[in-house]
Amino acid sequence: MPLDLIKPEWGLVVPQLIVFFLAIILMLGDAFIPRERHYILLTAISIIGYVAAGIALIWQYGENKATFYGLFRADDLGVFLGMTILVAALLTVFVSASYVEYLEGRMPLGEFYVLLALSTLGALIVAIAGDLILLFIGIELSSLATYVLTAYAKRRETSLEGALKYYLLGIFASAIMVYGFAWIYGATGTTDLTEIARVLQASVSGDHREASLLLGLLLIIVGVGFKMAAVPFHFWTPDAYDGAPTPVTGFMSSVPKTAAFALAIRLLVQGLAPLRDDWLILIAILAFITMTFANIVAVAQRDVKRMLAYSSVAHTGYMLAGLAAYKSVSGFGGTGSGDFGISSVLFYLLAYAFTNIGAFAVVAWVQHRGNGLDLDDYAGLAAKEPLAAAALSVFLLSLMGMPPLLGFYAKYYVIVALLDAKLLWLAIAIVVLSAISAFYYLRVVAVMYFSEAKVEHKKVSTPLLNIGIAGMVIAVIAVGFFSSGILNLADHWTQALSVAQAVTP
Amino acid sequence: MPWDLIFFYIIGAISVLAALGMVASPNPIHSGILLVVCFLNVAGIFVMLGAEFLAIVQVIVYTGAILVLLLFVLMLVDPHELPSFYLAQPLQRGVGVLLGLILLLEIGAAIVTQTQFGPKGNATPANIAAMGGNVQALGSVLQTNYLLAFEVVSLVLITGIIGAIVLAVPERLGQRIGTLRSTISLGHPRGLDHPAALMAGPRNETPIVTKERKAPEPAAVRRLVMAKDPDDFTSV
């Protein structure tokens, strides 16, 4: 009995397909291009691939369709998240090319780019997934490639141990998360997010809740918490961020994190919207614990990379606060006014990609000059390398939330959303903790500008890395001025909820 | 006689006992073998649930591939060489166990109080039999509803392959050796273990270098090919 072959709308899948073919071409290139030309050719192919995928993604702006039996959702939420992911991947290529090629005893470049593309693809798939199964596979693809990237400097013990910790906790979290998926599936009898929402809408009424639904919700939030490194579940973060090659650290702090937030938005907001009252409070508590703990611990760090790792955890807290500010979009399926909470999270993710990868890029830049990661290695950087010091200062100030830099707008929108949702305590917490974070960010700036230099710098030329850093500095300074426009684009995410219910096969 | 109930309790008891033994056993090899026992019984559970295909997949993939690989690594690796892995501080571990028990109670409560499952689909045993059986029915679901997921999971697998190759294959430092001859091999061509090629990491940790071995002459290196079985890398 022959099956009816489905005829998906391939036009909607083009951006993902481009990244897929990028991975394939890189794999073949790794095998057939002579090693000496990898650096130039594979880097160029990667950059072209990500740019092309980005253009194809912009092309889809305003689409609102589903294909592959509802597994694939082409909507503006997917486009915005996809842009964030592609931008982060592109910036990572700029940062990592020379690092992988020259530092840590020359690591194989071809496989690095392939894994980067696969991880990016996994995150892109999470961003468009309309089904529990695809969400799971996407996040696993993204994580799996990132585990390998973390262990990429395999000659260094810290890299392997960090990767091992990341890996074990990662698969542990996946198991917990899938158990949650199983419970949701059991309670609703479907894995399609729209269907789940519809079934729940009918069954969840008043105060009565099935215990099984709450259990599933709890397990999912724990699993997602691990993936996005929220605080009680963050054990892996410092070691993995510290151990990974520096460009990978920047990548880890943006792409898999964006994927985790994409999963949270798709699943919680889209699928489990009828359980909103239950998960909002959990997310709010998680946000508070995360930013408090991470900011306090970060103060004690003298290692710049480790400090940035904790800072990354703290920023997860801010983003979670934005998620907690989700109010409602006039019931499920409505096209009511945009919700400010989710829009602020989306904006934050984009802003954070520029800023954080930028900060790690400067760390890599210093490593290229033969220096370590300790605070002392940064002493007097401003006197010798004024541009690098200025760039790092810009990134750190942006992370801190100094106006008019990009980071300020991100935090500002989250706070506005929180006030809008009447979560005053969380808004105050963000302000207070940002003030605490100023201490450790400004300490690095102070050391760079007001200390005597203790170490010598090698003369190294890293053109690609310099271009990348320059681009990110400009973005961090200038993009803030267009923030309201970007936020308007992000606001279109609500269309995701009104995606064509009739699923095109 | 409720045969299915009796079978279930026997199989379930064996799998739970094997799982407990796996966690408690001091010897990792014993743990691995008990896990095999547990998984074979879980395959039996799948058969009882009418999922024959998954039962076979469980045996082929989990016991036939993953756990064989695991035992392989267990035998290959000297456990004393691995860092011991502290998930959390002892206090937190105690809390973790407590949390686990609470979670068990909670899951139990959820199972007991579950008044309804989702709306019924049309995959009743009769319909599945009409399609030709579990394999055919599952296959058609995978190839229509979950086609995209089916394609994407192949990428997950290829990521696994690339990851394993990148991590587990002995290093090829320096360049790819051009003059390869009959190297059908698990390993890549093996390059120069020259100290100069092993730059220190960013924190100046001791790089992993050959202990007490001198770097070979470059001339010898050029013809050198890692063309032997991986047993050379064992500690056994």
Added chain:
Amino acid sequence: MGHLGVEHYLFLSAILFIIGLMGVLVRRNLLIIFMCVELMMTAVNISLVAFGTATDTLNGQAFVVFTVAVAAAEAAVGLGIILALSRRGKTVDVDDMHSLRD
């Protein structure tokens, strides 16, 4: 199903899941932690299939196919990391290899 309700399978799955979870939290040996996570995954699979039976849908079984595939890929990567870790400080004697080669 006769006497055998879905609850039986769900309970079995929950017990195995918790055993795995406890194992992850208590044991220190890397490979045993890895085994415990595999046990948790298997427990989840039992739940998925049982829920599929309860709701007369095949989505659960389809999900299991994917979790198994993902588990296999994860195992490959994880064991690769462990092998790489165990190989620290050890290299093959290249001269010996050369002599054994021909």
Added chain:
Amino acid sequence: MAQEPMWLTFIVAFIIMNVLLVGMAYTTWYERKVLAAMQDRLGPTRSGPHGLLQPLADAVKLLGKEDLIPAGADRVLFFFAPLVVFVAALVSVAVIPFGGTVQIGGRAVNLYATDLNVGALFVLAIGSAGVYGIIVGAWASANRYSLLGGLRAAAQVISYELVLGLSLVGIFIITGSLSLREIMEQQQRSIEIGPLHISNWFILSQPLAFVLFLIAAVAETNRAPFDLPEAETELVSGFHTEYSAFRFSFYFLGEYINMLVVSLFASTLFLGGPSGPGSEKYWGLGLVWLFIKVAVFMFFYIWLRATLPRFRFDQLMGVAWKVLLPLALLNIVITAFIRLIANGQIF
């Protein structure tokens, strides 16, 4: 497919098992005779006419020997490991059909123990579980040669299992079923093109798969030239170095039963099982045809052992991953395309 009473199934299963055990015993005699003929010797002649009682003598000798357990061995695992190999080998024959449903004394009898709808995969699954006997036994012996043999077995079986499974996918695509009885029955229908009656044996439509299957099957059973786990010249007979007496005999039994099972499996999948001239009318003739096919496969096994030198380990892995696996995938792609065209779903 008639429902038959439980006791009848038991009887059939009992007969199948005994035939297998006796067949295994005479496989050893067959192997010695064929090897001897190839090497211009006589082989066993003393015990019984043409040495036909030699298997019996071997059994008595093996059972009478002293049972040794190494000092450092893990006793429990050392005891159980050979049993795993033996039992796994026996279990997988349960799904192999020796014929369809026949009438014996007015009663419908199925010539197979059971018909699973995942039968073909069942054989593979049991085969992959059987390797634990080798790995665990090797580890439990506390002997380095054994351990090396066990490690080789693990790597080899994982790799070739993949090829074995993939080479069958073409057949599954054609038949649309994983049930061995179904696969067997589809091969009994011949294709009629005009006056010609072409046999529908899958060796004709899947020649590449057949070759791949054969190679992988030899590797799965750890026979020459893939007998690296027990390579006596390097590893002092590998995983069973420390085994003696009846424990060793279980490994020995397991290996030969595995060969028989794989031969039966191959005959069922590619050579139409018991189909042959006259087998539609007389089911006894079908059994004879099956016997002949198995004998041919066994001869092939022995022939390989007498002819080919052993692979080097890296060659072994390289062949599996770089040659056989791509070919198996190619076979699947081509078969799937032809199937699609035949269904009229493309072009």
